[in-house]
Each structure stands twice: as C-alpha cells, then as structure tokens.
Amino acid sequence: MSERRLLLAVDAPSLLHRNHHARVESGLLDRGGRPAWALHGMLRQILEAIDQFAPDAVLFGLDDRVSSVREEAYPAYKAGRAAKDPALVDQLERAAALLDALGMLTVTPAGLEADDVNASAATWAERNGWSCVLITSDRDAFAHISERTQVLRLITGGIAGSPLLNPARLRALYGIAAEHYLEYAALRGDTSDNLPGVPGIGEKTAPVLLSQMGSMRAVWADIDHCAGATLVATIDSYCEENGLRRIGSTLLARLTAPGARERFEFNLAMMSGRTDLDLGLTPDLPGSPGLLPLDPDRVSRVVGHLNVPATTQLALRVLTEPPASVGLPR
Secondary structure, X not given: OOOOOEEEEEEHHHHHHHHHHHHXXXXXXXXXXOEOHHHHHHHHHXXXXXXXXXXXXXXXXXXXXXXXXXHHHOOOOOOOOOOOOHHXXXXXXXXXXXXXXXXXXXXXXXXXXXXXXXXXXXXXXXXXXXXXXXXXXXXXXXXXXXXXXXXXXXXXXXXXXXXXXXHHHHHHHHOOOHHHHHHHHXXXXXXXXXXXXXXXXOOOHXXXXXXXXXXXXXXXXXXXXXXXXXXHHHHHHHHHHOOOXXXXXXXXXXXXXXXXXXHHHHHHHHXXXXXXXXXXXXXXXXXXXXXOOOOHHXXXXXXXXXXXXXXXXXXXXXXXXXXXXXXXXX
C-alpha cells in the first residue's frame, strides 16, 4: 500500500462530537471569543493522523444540517438522541469554513451525511488506484474496508490509541468478511440510529449465519426455493461440529417471521452509503483543495485563530512540509 498515493477521508461531525464532550471543560475560545474546543480537538487529531500516515490528500465529509433524505424516508431516524449543546452546534456550523480557509477539501452532500462521503471516498480510491484511510468513530464505515481501504476507528485514547482496521482485523473482531459487514449490521440493527434489527438475530447469530451461508442473498434464495432446507442443514451441521445446540429451525423461523425480510432490506437501504458523490478531488492539479502540502501563511493564520500556539506549530510542520513516505501498516 505504501507505493500508492493515500487519501485520508475524515468524518468531521464524528470527531467534533467526540472532542466536544472530551474537551468541553477546557472552555477554549478562539481569538474572536467563540467556543473552539471541539474544532481544536478535531484539527489536532487530524494533524496527528497526517503526521502518522503522510497522506497525499485530505478530505472532510460533513452532514447536511438542513435536510436528510434518510429522515424523510424514516422520520424516526436517529430519534431519541439528546439535544445538541448550542456550543457544539456553533462549532459544527463553523467547521466547513475553518477547513476551507485552511485549504482542505470539504464535502457537504445535499440531504446526506459524512458517512456517504466516506463511502464515495473509498470508491474513488478504488477507481483511481489510491489507498484510503477513513477516520471516524462510526462503525458504519466498516462496510468500506477492503484491500485498499482501512478504517481508523477513533476510541478513547485518540489517534495513537485507536485501532486501524483492515479485512483481517475486522474478521478477527466480528467473525465476518469485510464485504458482508453491511449485511451483518442490517441484521443486527443500530440503536444509535434507531434502526431495530431482525428480531432474534444479534451480534452472535448474524456472523454464524453469514459465515456459513456466504451472504444474505444466498439465505433468501434458499428460503424462496428450498423452504430453507439448506440453511437448516448447514447451521445444524455447524452447531454439531462445535458442540452447540442445534438452532437451524429456530433461525429459519426468525428469518421467515412476518416483517423480518422487510426489516433487513430497510436497514440495508438506510445504512448503505452513497458511492457516487462528486468529491471534487483533482489530484493532478497542484494547489487544489485538499492536496498537501498547504500554504504556510494560510496555515499560520487559520490555525493561529484557534489560539493554541503549540497546535499552530504542529500544523506548520505537518501541513506545509513535504511528507515523508511512511506507508500504512498491514
């Protein structure tokens, strides 16, 4: 992967939310007297990631805060989440302007989310022969893991303490191939987005179903054409080999219960990221937004406005100097 050019795609809202809650007690204000702790925390983490990965281009995805095609299709989408702190809202709304002023590339797709930008970034990298690292705390990005795309999932501990997931590591964590993660998530559901899963099929059963049957397409085909006979036999054989109670018939009953397939298909549609967004990346045009290195004067002025001199110095080092070729760990 070190021989390919590298795109770093950042889920900006995810990082802003995490840094807001982690740094709110700092009360950091920018030179204009406005809240800046979430913006500073996000930028600091991205600077650390750029220092670690030495990307050729950096792209920030943002949510459309005015409209949502998913909420229009499902009004209960993300219902139940606590109301956002006004200070966080203020920083979410200023993020694009800050990043654009810095010379980064931001994409706010109409009616869509940063997740869709991540999906399109992974597709763009595949199509153009680049490698890609997606930076987010959202598990939805796992659906885009491939031989070209890895996910740095931010957890407590920041950039250095967060796992970099590739297909092998994802399989070790969840027991499924990366290309089946989306089906796994659709079966399991997502409480954070208020998307219930298929009743009776959770994080333990779904990997067994997918690993033994290959895909949900094969599952539904077997149910349609063989009344699930192959499914029952396959799952029961797995259970016998592993000294477990047979669950083939129970699993078939849950998958054929009224509304089960519809719930899976609905979740799949809601969770699928758009892969066809125009990201505006022009890597063969020197100086275009998102390409590194950036202009030192812009970096000094924009990062300096956040009022943390140490971060300004870090930004000048990692954003304005030609990156060392460090590649990606396998």
